[in-house]
Amino acid sequence: MALIVQKYGGTSVANSERIRAVAERVVATAREGNQVIVVVSAMAGETDKLVRFAHEITDAPDEREMDLLLSSGERVTSALMAMAIQKIGSDSMSFTGRQVGIRTDSSHTKAMIESIEADRLKRALGEGKIPVVAGFQGINELSDVTTLGRGGSDTTAVAIAAALKADLCEIYTDVEGVFTADPRIVPDARKMDRVSYDEMLEMASLGAKVLHGRSVEFAKKYSVPLIVRSSFNQAPGTLVTKEDGAMEKVVVTGITHDKNQTRITLKGVPDRPGIAASIFNAIAKANINVDIIVQNVSSDDNATDLSFTVSKSDEKKALEITKKISAELGSRGVTINSNVAKVSILGVGMQSHFGVAARMFETLSREGINIMMISTSEIKISCVIDVKHMEVAVRALHAEFELGQG
Amino acid sequence: MALIVQKYGGTSVANSERIRAVAERVVATAREGNQVIVVVSAMAGETDKLVRFAHEITDAPDEREMDLLLSSGERVTSALMAMAIQKIGSDSMSFTGRQVGIRTDSSHTKAMIESIEADRLKRALGEGKIPVVAGFQGINELSDVTTLGRGGSDTTAVAIAAALKADLCEIYTDVEGVFTADPRIVPDARKMDRVSYDEMLEMASLGAKVLHGRSVEFAKKYSVPLIVRSSFNQAPGTLVTKEDGAMEKVVVTGITHDKNQTRITLKGVPDRPGIAASIFNAIAKANINVDIIVQNVSSDDNATDLSFTVSKSDEKKALEITKKISAELGSRGVTINSNVAKVSILGVGMQSHFGVAARMFETLSREGINIMMISTSEIKISCVIDVKHMEVAVRALHAEFELGQG
Numbered sequence: 001m002a003l004i005v006q007k008y009g010g011t012s013v014a015n016s017e018r019i020r021a022v023a024e025r026v027v028a029t030a031r032e033g034n035q036v037i038v039v040v041s042a043m044a045g046e047t048d049k050l051v052r053f054a055h056e057i058t059d060a061p062d063e064r065e066m067d068l069l070l071s072s073g074e075r076v077t078s079a080l081m082a083m084a085i086q087k088i089g090s091d092s093m094s095f096t097g098r099q100v101g102i103r104t105d106s107s108h109t110k111a112m113i114e115s116i117e118a119d120r121l122k123r124a125l126g127e128g129k130i131p132v133v134a135g136f137q138g139i140n141e142l143s144d145v146t147t148l149g150r151g152g153s154d155t156t157a158v159a160i161a162a163a164l165k166a167d168l169c170e171i172y173t174d175v176e177g178v179f180t181a182d183p184r185i186v187p188d189a190r191k192m193d194r195v196s197y198d199e200m201l202e203m204a205s206l207g208a209k210v211l212h213g214r215s216v217e218f219a220k221k222y223s224v225p226l227i228v229r230s231s232f233n234q235a236p237g238t239l240v241t242k243e244d245g246a247m248e249k250v251v252v253t254g255i256t257h258d259k260n261q262t263r264i265t266l267k268g269v270p271d272r273p274g275i276a277a278s279i280f281n282a283i284a285k286a287n288i289n290v291d292i293i294v295q296n297v298s299s300d301d302n303a304t305d306l307s308f309t310v311s312k313s314d315e316k317k318a319l320e321i322t323k324k325i326s327a328e329l330g331s332r333g334v335t336i337n338s339n340v341a342k343v344s345i346l347g348v349g350m351q352s353h354f355g356v357a358a359r360m361f362e363t364l365s366r367e368g369i370n371i372m373m374i375s376t377s378e379i380k381i382s383c384v385i386d387v388k389h390m391e392v393a394v395r396a397l398h399a400e401f402e403l404g405q406g
Numbered sequence: 407m408a409l410i411v412q413k414y415g416g417t418s419v420a421n422s423e424r425i426r427a428v429a430e431r432v433v434a435t436a437r438e439g440n441q442v443i444v445v446v447s448a449m450a451g452e453t454d455k456l457v458r459f460a461h462e463i464t465d466a467p468d469e470r471e472m473d474l475l476l477s478s479g480e481r482v483t484s485a486l487m488a489m490a491i492q493k494i495g496s497d498s499m500s501f502t503g504r505q506v507g508i509r510t511d512s513s514h515t516k517a518m519i520e521s522i523e524a525d526r527l528k529r530a531l532g533e534g535k536i537p538v539v540a541g542f543q544g545i546n547e548l549s550d551v552t553t554l555g556r557g558g559s560d561t562t563a564v565a566i567a568a569a570l571k572a573d574l575c576e577i578y579t580d581v582e583g584v585f586t587a588d589p590r591i592v593p594d595a596r597k598m599d600r601v602s603y604d605e606m607l608e609m610a611s612l613g614a615k616v617l618h619g620r621s622v623e624f625a626k627k628y629s630v631p632l633i634v635r636s637s638f639n640q641a642p643g644t645l646v647t648k649e650d651g652a653m654e655k656v657v658v659t660g661i662t663h664d665k666n667q668t669r670i671t672l673k674g675v676p677d678r679p680g681i682a683a684s685i686f687n688a689i690a691k692a693n694i695n696v697d698i699i700v701q702n703v704s705s706d707d708n709a710t711d712l713s714f715t716v717s718k719s720d721e722k723k724a725l726e727i728t729k730k731i732s733a734e735l736g737s738r739g740v741t742i743n744s745n746v747a748k749v750s751i752l753g754v755g756m757q758s759h760f761g762v763a764a765r766m767f768e769t770l771s772r773e774g775i776n777i778m779m780i781s782t783s784e785i786k787i788s789c790v791i792d793v794k795h796m797e798v799a800v801r802a803l804h805a806e807f808e809l810g811q812g
Binding site for chain 1: 422459470
């Protein structure tokens with residue numbers, strides 16, 4: 001008997017018909033002799049609706065209130081899903097984040113899980129119930145509701161799988177798995193059967209929307225095997241697991257792209273120690289993640305240009321902070337460019353192959369695409385380019401590294 | 407400095423514009439030097455939407471799941487209202503039922519409040535915050551979410567007012583107060599300035615939808631002065647308070663009607679002790695409230711007909727139970743009539759006046775209306791009639807007892 005955590009995203013539970021279909025799948029898995037824990041997202045569109053309400057009321061909603069507001073969507077789905085499973089004839093019971101015992105820190109809207117008690121969850125499993133957990137939420141030490149940020153329901157699922165030492169965590173979504181590139185951009189993109197945690201981590205951070213990075217980190221840390229698959233059919237999906245001999249021995253595994261990027265540049269920053277630290281400390285304090293950072297070589301006047309990218313949703317706040325710091329430092333001003341995209345190639349095979357970066361730059365150059373920023377890690381290379389060239393770049397790189405089905 | 411609890415119903419917080427308008431009213435009350443606690447309902451239509459979802463999934467939703475589902479609407483409003491108050495520049499903070507410390511029994515969907523801790527609420531008031539409480543909900547000893555049934559947010563408001571010894575509890579709705587009859591049926595119905603707890607209690611139980619009976623009982627028990635008024639204008643509303651010399655010295659204060667009634671009749675029930683008890687115990691165990699009970703005089707064969715009314719939402723469950731009991735008792739079967747309405751006259755003055763009932767029966771007779779069942783208390787007389795005569799009956803009685811404005 002295996003213990004399986006199944007997480008269903010917003011499109012998988014978009015309406016009562018979909019919820020009933022998912023309940024059938026859950027019960028089928030249980031009737032094959034497995035223990036199943038279900039984690040659900042808010043019904044597609046619900047979270048956006050709540051966010052819209054908040055912004056109709058204020059342009060700067062309090063984050064504690066935002067968390068109470070947003071956590072309601074997953075609670076609704078969990079109750080409806082428990083009802084749907086009961087309707088088929090299996091015993092089921094909903095759990096809020098609090099009832100699962102998910103304790104987080106107090107970083108409202110982006111909370112980190114600190115511990116999971118899960119006693120009540122285990123008791124329910126022991127009683128033969130199928131627990132349905134409202135994803136995306138926990139409570140802090142004040143007993144206030146917190147939410148886990150983007151991809152929070154994935155994180156809930158993986159964290160529960162880790163806490164209960166589940167055999168498998170299945171992430172159900174509206175795509176069939178992880179592809180070598182976005183099939184909407186690259187028609188012959190291929191679904192991967194397996195991908196390593198590290199590659200998946202890079203893909204997540206590079207903008208592939210299938211899985212959120214935090215949940216992959218969690219899965220890697222606790223060796224939880226993940227499967228990404230569709231709730232709309234029976235295709236087997238992509239297994240995200242430890243890197244091993246069975247991994248595809250190719251240099252580049254996939255191409256990702258991310259339009260949710262804004263570049264901010266601080267011009268003429270004094271080139272002395274501690275400057276970068278002061279800038280990025282202030283930005284981190286505002287709970288903003290900085291992605292790529294590029295600092296130019298110092299010019300004659302001992303000043304330099306410092307560029308970095310943030311996600312578009314943080315653009316306004318990041319710009320405000322940067323302008324304040326610019327004034328304090330006496331730099332030559334701040335520029336912003338929202339028309340940028342990040343295109344990346346990745347693969348664990350890259351570590352032992354030379355010339356991959358050069359091949360990427362040549363490919364972009366051949367297409368007449370100017371590279372604005374470059375960032376590399378052991379298993380990925382990212383280029384920030386003008387957003388208008390993004391699709392061309394993805395297709396050219398997909399072909400160059402022979403990732404297609406043909 | 408007075409402590410005022412203000413409760414806003416669904417139409418008062420129907421959209422973000424209404425929420426902002428209510429926030430202005432709340433802050434105005436606070437700036438007059440009062441401490442204010444706000445209690446909110448779900449946005450109009452939200453609860454119905456959630457009920458519809460549940461019924462799309464199953465015809466018999468589990469009540470624990472139903473409570474988790476339905477409690478989300480009030481939570482959403484509380485977060486949005488706290489944001490709206492903050493936006494105006496006052497400090498505010500949302501509270502769920504759990505965070506207020508509202509402990510209830512485990513009668514899901516119809517829970518009774520057992521205690522309110524309110525420590526955190528008091529602390530927030532002490533810090534100059536305006537607390538916004540999600541109405542309608544509490545938690546039971548398992549820490550599961552419960553809801554308080556119809557009019558539950560009124561009950562939350564009054565219970566908090568009682569627990570904190572508030573000076574006043576204002577119930578904001580979309581009508582200007584308590585009327586001598588429903589103005590949609592009786593055009594010259596008059597708004598009352600004051601009404602006693604007992605009259606209001608009867609009115610609530612008789613189907614006037616302004617206030618739910620449980621909240622009035624609570625208010626009476628703890629002597630919380632209630633004001634029913636509109637959130638759409640500044641009219642002073644109706645004060646619900648102890649009966650005193652200032653009360654209007656009229657015999658009949660108002661006419662109410664209730665279409666939400668079904669009559670169930672058990673035919674040929676053996677006329678021996680304990681029969682009624684066995685029937686109504688079984689119905690009470692199913693958490694169904696029986697309203698009027700009428701037992702006919704025993705006929706020659708020592709059998710009798712027993713009729714009672716329940717609300718339409720309980721009709722199906724009540725019929726099922728009654729049929730089961732009918733079979734056990736060997737009675738001559740069960741009939742049901744959903745086309746009935748209850749029309750009532752009420753007033754504390756009735757206690758010391760004779761002939762009020764006769765005047766009511768004569769009025770209905772003059773209009774050719776047959777009376778199916780009669781029920782009386784010290785301050786009210788109710789008649790169950792065919793629903794098609796309901797409006798005529800209300801208008802005739804309103805005129806007979808001279809309740810109009812003219």
